[in-house]
Amino acid sequence: MTAPARIDGVRLTPVTAPLTGSVRLPGSKSITNRALLLAGLARGTSRLTGALKSDDTAHMAAALRDMGVSVEEPDETSFVVSGSGRLTAPQRSLFLGNAGTATRFLTAAAALADGAVVLDGDANMRKRPIAPLVEALAQLGIEAAAPTGCPPVVVAGKGGFEGGKVVIDARLSSQYASALLMTGACARGPVEVELAHAEIGAAGYIDLTLAAMRRFGAQVEQLGNRPAWRIEPTGYSAADVFIEPDASAATYLWAAEALTGGRIDLGMSAEAFSQPDAKAWAVICAFPRMPAVIEGSQMQDAIPTLAVLAAYNETPVRFTGISGLRVKECDRILALSQGLNAIRPGLAREEGDELVVEGDPALAGQERPCRIDTFDDHRIAMAFALAGLKTAGIVIQDPDCVAKTYPGYWDALAALGVELTFGA
Template identity: 70%
Template sequence: MTDPASALTIVPPEQPLVGRVVLPGSKSITNRMLLIAALAHGTSRLTGALKSDDTIHMAAALRQLGVAVEEPDATSFVVTATGELQPSDAPLFLGNAGTAMRFLTAAAATIRGTTVLDGDAHMRKRPIAPLVEALRRMGVAADAPTSCPPVTVAGTGLSGGRVVVDAGLSSQYVSALLIAAACAEAPVEIALAGGDIGARGYIDLTLAAMARFGGEVAPMGETGWRVEPTGYRAAEAMVEPDASAATYLWAAETLTGGKIDIGLSADRFSQPDAKAQALIAAYPQMPATIDGSQMQDAVPTLAVLAAFNAQPVRFTGIANLRVKECDRIRALATELNRIRPGLAEEQGDDLVIHGDPDLVGQTLPTSIETYADHRIAMAFALAGLKIAGIRILDPGCVAKTYPGYWDALASLGVRLLPDT
């Protein structure tokens, strides 16, 4: 299962899924800590970290910027840095790693030189203009002609001051500025335009990671922060398991009446997606309306689970899903309707799932297009636990954040039939 074929057909298990799965480390926390460690002076060690496409791109880019990043084992990074990133003659290629692109765009302002950041075809469709505009207001020469990558940043250091950023599309713009601001020459005040933010829980992850490496940030009301120019100190840090990955296993457990031990309970996670566990536990009586704004990466899991719910479910607060690795609202509606026409519909930026418990046990041969999006692939595998004939195209795209996903399902007794 380590190198899946061009497609995998999920065979519905005849028994509850029971077993233990070791979750990968959090992608969100790993990439935050990698960059902060690279901005720190000294040697930092990250344990329990994720090794996936997204974090590999971040580590490779940091090496280009003069940082020593070693990988002594499968879940550790050792980062040795001087506290200053160095210019790179070659562009930084970041694939479709959104966190790496946004965080490094802001960090490039601290580099005394020009940095070009680029990605694959999917990344070149992901908006970054609000972050570029915020950097310009801070006096940084930054340019993204298409409002998406590639981005060019002519860094001369951050001078400090106040900046207002539009975080309506992504909280990552705020996190990027927060992380870089600790390396400014003077305090930086960051405020939200209109007070709107995508997923505030991820800001909290950023603040916690900064504090672990000596960053000092004070809140300014509900929608602002003051970052002191402390720089960062090297540290040892443990990366929490990935809560978004946990949602697939919680849902698999619930759908099959099984018992899957992932090593810690939902209330032990600091990541916002862990809040999805309570909604998963409510199945097959999930609430009629679910606000997905603070658990955005869990929405694909919840949407596929809702297909079997006893009543329709409307997902609100999810407009940001249109600018993820793909338009996830459109993808979820399209692929659920491949399984059965009328199962889902888009209503503006809401997604309505017309749950039907009678789908359980049916044979509905369906090839699921995954749009090179790991979360679409992993979520629709759950449909295959209850419906025969679900075939996941491009299953290897899960390597973006959870390379061992198919192995984990197989270890629980799920049969996966690769195309031959």
């Protein structure tokens, strides 16, 4: 029951029984993109299994191919990546859609190419800030320019750089720091990466980056108790990597369990995930008595899930520490507020960069005809599908946008017994 491309909307028929069954989650987007890049920078052939195949990872793989890396796809969850430890300048601009992870990681890695690299994306990507990373690259002697502060970015690749120290403001995105850390191992000398501010969005993703780097042979150490790391100029060696399932994707199924009183086997316990969004499990388990305040800075991609779940909570929930959601695939704070208020006026409100969801358990079983504008954002579409499990009349616009990270999402819901009407 996969949604055909460019379909207008999908309506879910509310379920009348607990959702039960098993779902095979896609591989982690975060880990897949890190592993793809590091395998592309490594000497030799790496095999990545359990990987995510989606729009985001397809853009990363295509960009690596354009820079001289062999990327084969023997099956639906594997990549075989062969590289020489060098990148060549592409013959064309690298088009990366709205793949923020790939754009940021490759902006730094482009310094290793032997010529100019242009990185661009779609209209949404051209609104996503890249200036802090461009400014940080200049500290390492790498010439890069993004006149609007957002893509397109032009990097004057010179086959590498000498090394040195860089201080990065990663408050908007930890991906800026991750990009520098991963590229640092390919410098000609040691690189020190220090955060200008200790508080950053989703600091746990730095841990994912460091673990991936070490898996490919990097030598990196934290400098004391400071948010700073030293990377030795080892380059990378090929490795075989199994990629764990995507924790952000798991949050939708965990929330579906909570909303319906169901039991969905994901093949992996919440405690076994290494990704930061798995922290959402504890909050979901508290439903319908979620905490009055949820600090979301360390699980930002789970906030859409939690916000829609909070609409059915017994008491109001305030989400704090989520300013970074303003510069995701869309302004997610605005999208969540607008979508929740479409279901019931006054259900949510923005207060600065915080979101308050009032909570209204009576919405379950009601009919509230509305169309949810997803802003072409996969997480908005997947999160609001949860509301459709309990409230009739909700139409999710542009359902095929879930292909960005979870192409099989609608199939998974259908397999659990959810009735979907496409073209609604």
